[in-house]
Amino acid sequence: MLHKVLGVLLFFSFTTLAFSQNSFTVKGVVYNAATLQPIENALITMGNSSTNTSISGTFSIKEVESMRYTLSISHQKYTSKTVTLKVSFKMNLIEVYLEEKTTALEEVKVTGKSKQRELQESAVVVQDISQEFLENNRENTLMQTLSKIPGVSTINIGSGQSKPVIRGLGFNRVAVVQNGIKHEAQQWGNDHGLEIDQYNIEHIQIIKGPASLVYGSDAIAGVVDIQPNKIPAPHSFGGEVNLLAETNNDLLGVSAGVKARKENWFYRSRLTYRDYADYKVPTDKINYENYIFHLHDNNLRNTAGREADASFSVGYLGDGIKSETTFSNVNAKNGFFANAHGLEVRTSDIDYDSSNRDIDLPFHKVNHFKITNNTSFSIKDHDFYVDAGYQYNVREEHSEPVPHGYMPTPSDSQERVFNKNTYTLNVKDSFKSISQHTMVMGLNLEYQNNNIGGWGFLIPEYNRFTVGAFAFDEIEINSNLHFLAGLRYDYGFVDTKAYFDWYPSTINNEDGSTSYVHLQRAQDKELNFGNISASAGVSYIHNNSTFKLNIGKSFRMPLANELASDGVNYHMYRYERGNLNLDPEESYQIDLDIAHTTKSFSVGLSPFVNFFENFIYLNPTSNYYETLQIYEYTQSEVFRVGGELRAQTTVLENLQLNASAEYVYSRQNSGPKKGFTIPFSPPLSGLFSANYQFKNILFFKQPKLIAEYKIAAAQEEIVPPEEVTEGYQLLNMSLVTELALFKNNLPVKMRIKLNNVANTKYYDHTSFYRLIDVPEAGRNLSVSLTLPF
Amino acid sequence: MKLKIKYFVLLLCAISILSCSSDDGIEKDEEKPTITINYEDGFPQACTELVKGETYTFKALVTDNQALASYSLDVHHNFDHHTHDDQGEECELEEKKEAVNPLIYMENVSLEEAYTTYEITFTVEIPTDIDAGDYHCSYSVTDETGWQARTSIDIKIIE
Known part of the structure; x- marks a missing residue:
């Protein structure tokens, strides 16, 4: 009032x-x-x-x-x-x-001209992803959508989950940031994906390279920075309903979002629900080692899943102050391939083939609750940004109770439970110190508390606290020449809790006697880490060309599982052992980015050279623990080099061609796997796409046909226990159009997509199921509608 | 001139990428070891019945292109039909049942010398007080690089 x-x-x-x-x-x-x-x-x-x-x-x-x-x-x-x-x-x-305008549509577009200029001037190599790109390229998961960007790939876990990979580095080497807060998910296993509702995202910035300076630990390989959504226009109310149907995994999805703004106050809300069945692969049997699994109706049994997400936010935009508080919850249940989840071959009485929609054992349930507040305000020349967050993660892994070694048959299916609370506070101050200088100073605090349950043990309970402070200076020599230099220091401690087996193991003593002991798997231990990160860069704009050079040092604190795992990973059928002596990973990188853009033609090249002093990876050793191969977290020197090439041209007025290629070469220069690459290295690949813009036909407005042709080379650079993966070629087609069905309403957007047109049987080297020789999904027709109101 | 500089930079990048990808001659071991029981002395064969109180010599043949490192033998019950072997032969399984005192046999051995061919032998005495029924026997072997090979056999223990 x-x-x-x-x-x-x-x-x-x-x-x-x-x-x-x-x-x-x-x-x-x-x-x-x-x-x-x-x-x-x-x-x-x-x-x-x-x-x-x-x-x-x-x-x-x-x-x-x-x-x-x-x-x-x-x-x-x-x-x-x-x-x-x-x-x-x-x-x-x-x-x-x-x-x-129909002709202004591009696949990857920067928002507005000044934004483009801003990105050009920044010494940091940032890839800007617009809402339009997200809408026109949407796949089942956020990372699958983003993997069309050269240098970005994904580790897929079936059809509903994925992990981010940037230039061949994944897991916790890529920081995923949403609304300024580091998103906590996916670190509890190889089969644990990101927990994000991709319909709720309008704008993403991707940094391909070390970015610890601003983002702290985990940003050693890059950042997927999900930007806050745009604030609605004053006195507006709007929304949309997205509908999606797919044939390959019989997916049905619906998402509805509304946003409103009075003068200063604004609200937004979104609900998303997706339900999908087992996905189909273009084969009727899987050959894994000497085993053959026959598939019913090409269904990869028990890979169905469902996801329900909700979010609500309220914000205030006033004179010199902006604040928004967001509540979100992501809840999902995903089944895992029944015959061999990971490496162990399993038979079961469960009638998996009776329905392709049910989710039987093994499966996991995840819930991710998040509250964030983003506040920015100005005092004199200073712009302050305060981001606060609380995240509560739960993951339950369920599998059929089976005895193993000295462990008797457990009483229930609850193999592992994780509960994690994460509290985050980031404060940043940006100000113009002297002319041509913009100083940014910041402080990041994070506290984590992880609790465990279930009959399996892998990661101990722990508390973790990290604090980091940084400062960087952006210098404008002239409008075409910009420098950036910054420094950061981080301190962290991890406090792991002891864990003992719930069953006794038989120990044969030296004196011939036998004792029965509840073995200790994790110790009470306090570990401290400190690290310096630094970065310097330059951006030079010359007519239509932009040159950027960056040198940076980034770091990553070891995770609790890397430090203190000590147990059987039943999913992978191996014994995993942490190492309390691990040092924080330190990485040095030189990045170059050259872009040349004219009206009808653009080309870009971004090579990099990278050196890790102590890359942490799970090394398969030659030794056994109770007849399971021991995998041990180990550190080694790693040298990496690679880059991306991108080109775009408008041949005819309505025909646009895009081409991109990515390549990474990695090599371990020390340690037990000297000479080998690092795990999950993506192969050399290229993506060619052609967009043809048709004239309006009947009520189809701006119809556009897109053909995408992906060529991936064979990946012959492998490290145990990986297999060489053959190259493949893949064709995807899509048609995007607006439907002007009702004269006075906003047009309905429609997208028809046909993935894997030829139903090609191929293997993705970085897919979770690659290890058990499961090919990627077969042909998939999907139809999506966006109805604005 | 401007154009030349541009191409020179591109060329430099290309050369640096290509030159770094050349191998400097370290021999990588990319071959897994092999493991088999499909030879005259291989034991147990699929569906073999072991008698309580008897002593058996389990034998499997392993090879590697460079150096074998460790091997193991695991015998555990399959009363719940949770797994099956990779011998391509279907053994008739008994009714499912609860385990009371099943045989648990787990042994690991590290090889002192770098063999390329080796015959795994384990002498296993079947105790008289254990549960009879379906068992699963799995061999595994690693080479010094960390590659592993496995094979498994469905067997029975009878009175």
């Missing part, structure tokens, strides 16, 4: 002012008709005066006399519009909605 009263008072005060001058001010806002986001830099001309819209899409033309005018609104990316109006003292705010 107060806002309304204030608003009315404010309105009157303006109009009175205008009236007293006997000339008027024409005010308005320009929005994108499809996304309802404000359009910046639109040209407004009225009579002899003209102006550009601001970042919030607003414009005003002052000192206008009272008469009838024609206002024209134009922008290079949008279809121009003209509006006639009569200027008088009773004028309302003019709202203009522009439709996107």
Whole structure:
């Protein structure tokens, strides 16, 4: 109510002012008709005066006399519009909605021109992913969607889960950040994916390279930084419903989001539900070692799953202050391939083939609850950013209780339970110190408390605290030459808790006697880590070319499982042993990025050289523990080199061609696997795509046909226990169009996608199921609709 | 000139990538060891019945291109039909039952010398007080690089 009263008072005060001058001010806002986001830099001309819209899409033309005018609104990316109006003292705010031009659509697009310039000037090599890219390329999981970006790949766990990989480094070497808070998920196992609702994401920035300076530990290989969603326009209400259906895994998905804003307060909410059956592979049997698993109806049995996500946020945007609090919950249940989850071959009485939708053992249930608050405000020349977060992760792994070694048959299926609380606080201050210098200083605090349950043991209970402080300086020598240099120090401690087996093991003593002992798997131990990170870079813009060079040192604190695992991983059928003497990983990298862009042609090259002093990996040793092979966390020197190449051209007016290639070579230079590569190395691959923009046909607006052809070379660089993976070629097609079904409503967006057109049987070297010789998913037709309102 | 610099930079990158990918001659062992019971002395064969109180010599043949490192033998019950062997022969399984006092046999041995061919032998005495029924016997072997090979056999223990 107060806002309304204030608003009315404010309105009157303006109009009175205008009236007293006997000339008027024409005010308005320009929005994108499809996304309802404000359009910046639109040209407004009225009579002899003209102006550009601001970042919030607003414009005003002052000192206008009272008469009838024609206002024209134009922008290079949008279809121009003209509006006639009569200027008088009773004028309302003019709202203009522009439709996107058909020719301006690109696969990867930076948002607005100034944004592009900003990214060009930044010494950091950042890849900007727009909402449009996400919508046009959406796959089953966020990382599958992003894997179309050169240098980004994914470790898939069936059809519903994935882990991020950047330039061949994955797991916790990639920091996933959402709303400024490091997202906690996926570190509890090879079969544990990211827990994120991808429908709730509008904008992502990807850093391919060490970024510990700002993001701290874990950002050693790169960052997937999910940006806060754009704030809705004032006095707006909007939303959309997304529907998705797929044939390969009989997926049905629905997601609905709304957002609203009054003057200062805004709200958003989204609900997502997905349910999918076992996915189909183009084979009727799996050959693994000497075993043959026959598949019923090509279904990879028990890989069905479901996911239910909800989020709500409320925010305030005022004079010099912005604050938003977000609550989100991701809940999922995923089945795992029944015959061999991991490496152990299993038979079972469960009738897996009676339904392809049921989720039997083995499966996992995950729940991720998160509250974040992002507040930014300005005091004098200082911009402060405060991000606070609380995350509560639960993961339950269930499998059929089976005796192993001295362990008798457990009483239930609950193999492992993890509960983790994470508290995060990040504070950042950005200010212009002297002219040409922008200083940024920040502090990151994180506390984790991990609890365990179940009859299996892998990761101990632990508490972990980390604190890091950083400062960097951006220097503008001139508008085309920018430097960046920064330094960071981190301190952390991990406090692991003791764990003893719940069953006795038989120990044959030296004196011939036998004792029965509850073996100790983890010790009470406190470990401390300290580390310095640093980064320096330069960006130089010369006409249509941008050159960037970066040198950085990043680090990663060892995880609790790397330090203190000591137990049988039944899924993988191996004995995993941690090492309390591990040092933090330290990595040095040189990155180069060259981009050349003209109107019809663009090309970019981004090579890198990287050296790890002590890369941590799970090394299969030659030794056994109770007849299971011992895998031990080990450190070695690793040298890596590689890069990405990208090119784009507009051949005809409506035909756009894209090509990209990525390659990483890795090699261990010391340790027990000297000469070998590192695990999960993606092969050399290329992606070619052609987009053809058709004319509007009937009620199909802006129909676009996209063909994508992926070529991956064989991966012959392997390390035990991996297998050489053959190369493959894959064709995906999609059609994206808008449907103008109802005249006055916003158009419905439709996407029809056909993945793996030829139903090719191929293996992805970095897929979780690769180890047991399971090929990737077969042909999949999917239809998705986005209905805005 | 400008163009030349650009191509020079590109060339430099290409050369650096290519030159780093050349191997400097370290021989990598990319071969797994092999393991088999399919020879005259291999024991037990699929569906073999072992009698309580008797002593048997378990034998398997292992090979590697460079050096064998360790091997193991694991005998555990399959009363719940949780697994099956890889011998390609289906043994008739008894009814499922609860384990009371099953035989648990786990032995690991590290080889002192770097053999490329070796015959694994374990002398196993079948105790008289254990549960009779379906058992699963699995051999595994590693080489010095950390590659592993496994084979398993379904057997029975009878009175």
